Amino acid sequence: EVQLVESGGGLVQSGRSLRLSCAASGFTFDDYAMHWVRQAPGKGLEWVSGISWNSGNIGYMDSVKGRFTISRDNAKKSLFLQMNSLRADDTALYYCAKSVSLDYTTSCPDYWGQGTLVSVSS
C-alpha cells in the first residue's frame, strides 16, 4: 500500500523558513517523480513544485521560484521542500504526491498524503 506522510508544517512568522518532509513507503520511490501541491484554507489546489525520479528535472510555480527548493533522497525514500522568505499567502495545507511515472512533467500525481499545514503570520 502506497503511503505518503508529510511533516514539518507549523506556525511561522513572515520572512522565516520551514522545511517540509515527506516519507514514502509501499512503492519503489526512485521509480517515480514527486510533487508538492498546496491548498489554502477554503481555496482550490495549487501545484507548487515537481521533481523527476533522479532530480534531473525540477520545476516551480512562479510565485515560489527563488524562495522554495524541492529535493529528494532516494536512499531514504524521502521528499523535501525547503521554504524560505515565507509570506502570508503561502499559508496552506501542503500535500506530497507521487507521480504516475519517472518525469513529473509528463505524468500526474496519483497518490497523495494527508498534508501538513503551514501558517504564516504577517
Add this chain to the structure above:
Amino acid sequence: QSALTQPASVSGSPGQSISISCTGTSSDVGSYNSVSWYQQQPGKAPKLMIYEDNKRPSGVSNRFSGSKSGNTASLTISGLQAEDEADYYCYSYAGSNTLIFGGGTKLTVL
C-alpha cells in the same frame, strides 16, 4: 500561470449525467495529452479519477469519463450518485516545466 477555467458549480439529480468543462489555452490543455481530473471530498486528499485526457485508473468507476476538444477538456459523470458530490479539479502540463490546476468545480447532487 493563470488557473485553468472551470465552472464554479454544477448540479444534477441522481441518475442524470453531468459534464464539467476545463478551458485552457493552446499552451497547456490544447498542446499535450495530459489533462487529469481529481475528486476531492471535504477534509480529504484529492483522488485521481482520469489521467492522460481519458484514461481511468484501476478502481475508478466507469461512470467517470474524460474527453478533450481543442483547448477544452471535459469530465462526464453518468448515472449520478449521492457519493459523487465533491469538488472536482482539472490539471494539465502548462509548458516550461510547470503544471497547473483548474479553479475547481463544486458538484451538488440534488
